[in-house]
Amino acid sequence: MSEKRVYIETFGCQMNLADSEMVLDALAKDGYSVCDSSKDASLVLYNTCSVRDNAEGKIRGRLDHLKGVKKERPEMKIGIMGCMAQREKAELLKKYPHLDLVVGTDQFVHMPALIEQLEEQKQIAATEFGDFEDRNWGSIRKDGINAWIPVMRGCNYNCTYCVVPNTRGKEKSRDPQLIEEDIRRVVDQGFSQVTLLGQTIDAYGKTLGDGTNFAKLLRRVHAIDGLKRIRFITSHPKDITDELLDTIAELPRVCKHLHVPAQCGSSRILRLMGRRYTREGYLDFVERARSRMPDVELLTDIIVGFPRETDADYQETVSLMHEVKFAGAYVFMYSPRPGTGAWNLEDDVPMEEKKARCNEILAIQLEHQEQWYKSLRGKTFEILVEGPSKSNPERLSGRSIGNLNIVIPRTDAAGNKRDHLIGDLVNVHINDSTNLTLFGDIEE
Ligand code: SF4
Structure with missing residues (x-):
């Protein structure tokens, strides 16, 4: 596969999400497109979390699975970035000989250059610490809001x-x-x-x-x-x-x-x-x-x-x-x-x-x-509409000035979609609730 296509899976905290967005931008500038599955990717990256052992266990499972895939597609590159990469460093390369790259939490912005080095080196661990350059690194953001x-x-x-x-x-x-x-x-x-x-x-x-x-x-x-x-x-x-x-x-x-x-x-x-x-x-x-x-x-x-x-x-x-x-x-x-x-x-x-x-x-x-x-039923909150609800796409969800998750019908009484409200602030009257979600409708 000559086309440059990257698949990245991000675990853990929002800092990892932000780092993944930065690495995608660096790769896009190097000619990569982003794909939704490791099956289609020429480069598979896992941005990892070490906070709990079960988070690392998931990564170990992913790497075990890719061992067979790499036999079928040896040209595919596999990289680990994030906290597990920083914690285990080059040891990971020994444990997983089919792994190509281990990139630490201060080094991921150099991903394109590291991938280029792989043409001359079988495996690379870049985990030096403390020299993360503070500048306006770009980001590819999916969310939009x-x-x-x-x-x-x-x-x-x-x-x-x-x-x-x-x-x-x-x-x-x-x-x-x-x-x-x-x-x-x-x-x-x-x-x-x-x-x-x-x-x-x-x-x-x-x-x-x-x-x-x-x-x-x-x-x-x-x-x-x-x-x-x-x-x-x-x-x-x-x-x-x-x-x-x-x-x-x-x-x-x-x-x-x-x-x-x-x-x-x-x-x-x-x-x-x-x-x-x-x-x-x-x-x-x-x-x-x-x-x-x-x-x-x-x-x-x-x-x-x-x-x-x-x-x-x-x-x-x-x-x-x-x-x-x-x-x-x-x-x-x-x-x-x-x-x-x-x-x-x-x-x-x-x-x-x-x-x-x-x-x-x-x-x-x-x-x-x-x-x-x-106790909040009957009250009104101003919410920022963030997009379709993850649990029910018939609804739009948003958050209050606190962090209340409030959902409203995605269509109005006349059956018109309300997607144009995504990114806007609207007043919502609360009429129902569970222990996780508040339900309401736009206050006219
Ligand atoms: S050491 Fe860990 S838990 Fe403690 S303040 Fe720092 S990040 Fe938070």
Whole structure:
């Protein structure tokens, strides 16, 4: 196959999605077209996640499968990028001799040159770290409404369960001027919303050393004409200052939605996790946020079954869930990861117990959402219409200025399609709900 066709599958977080969009742009400039299946591709890339072992297990499955395909089509190139590539480096090439490329989290923008080198070298691992050049790398974005905009890379914390400091390196904030230029470009392309990305986005600016901080960046982004909504993820409880909360409260196009993982309700376990705040410190953040923005939606991550988590510790997480009443929660069972601080702690909570704790926290969250969503029936929200609903294409879905997922019929009473509303803000009256979705219709 002489035609250059790339298939990329992205796992894990939105930072990986943004990196995949950048690599597709670099490849498009090198003559590649994008295809939807590995069957049609001359280059297959997996952008990987190492946060949990089962995420890496999926990649191992994909690679095992491609072994046979590569025998039939030896000219096809296979590459691994992202956190698993950075973590395992050239070892992956030894484990999978049919793998051509391993490209680390600071090297993927050089993909076309690396592929060219494959003409002279059988396998390549490019995993050098720390020299990611901050400039306006292009991106090929599929979405059309929301553009992911990385504003920093890496993380300076060392939470003991987390691989990110190993796989993405030290925190590095991008130049605000380059961020602004990226955003102006996506607005010109017709995007209505940006989501600013960073592992600890509220720490933005520290590495620039010129007084820039995330509150100032938000003000700068908010001043860009044509943007309807500004979102951002993820925040660390320790870095959310009063200045930042005041800024979010003040700026009307900044979403009132904070993804600030609590991880656990027990101060004892938080200390073992290296989170650098206590239960009381987290609750203080919640109070500071809600005193300024009573309707702010708080999203958390929770890890159950961290080493040494007793039932009493776990009950503190249960009580935190009841006390805070989060708008959403991602709940995970602890999974030991090589190279992390907790790797040497005995993984001593039995799997059955982890599953039970995970299910209970999820049930608490869904119960809360169900009650809360019921209380929203009869209310009106302004939503940004994002496109056809993934679960039912007869509906359009959008999100509120918080993060409420609200769906409306795709056709109006006269049977006319409403797709022209995609990318617009409309007022929606809520008339029904489940524990995951709110249903409504446009308010005339
Ligand atoms: S703050 Fe902790 S959990 Fe988040 S990326 Fe950094 S080390 Fe990982």
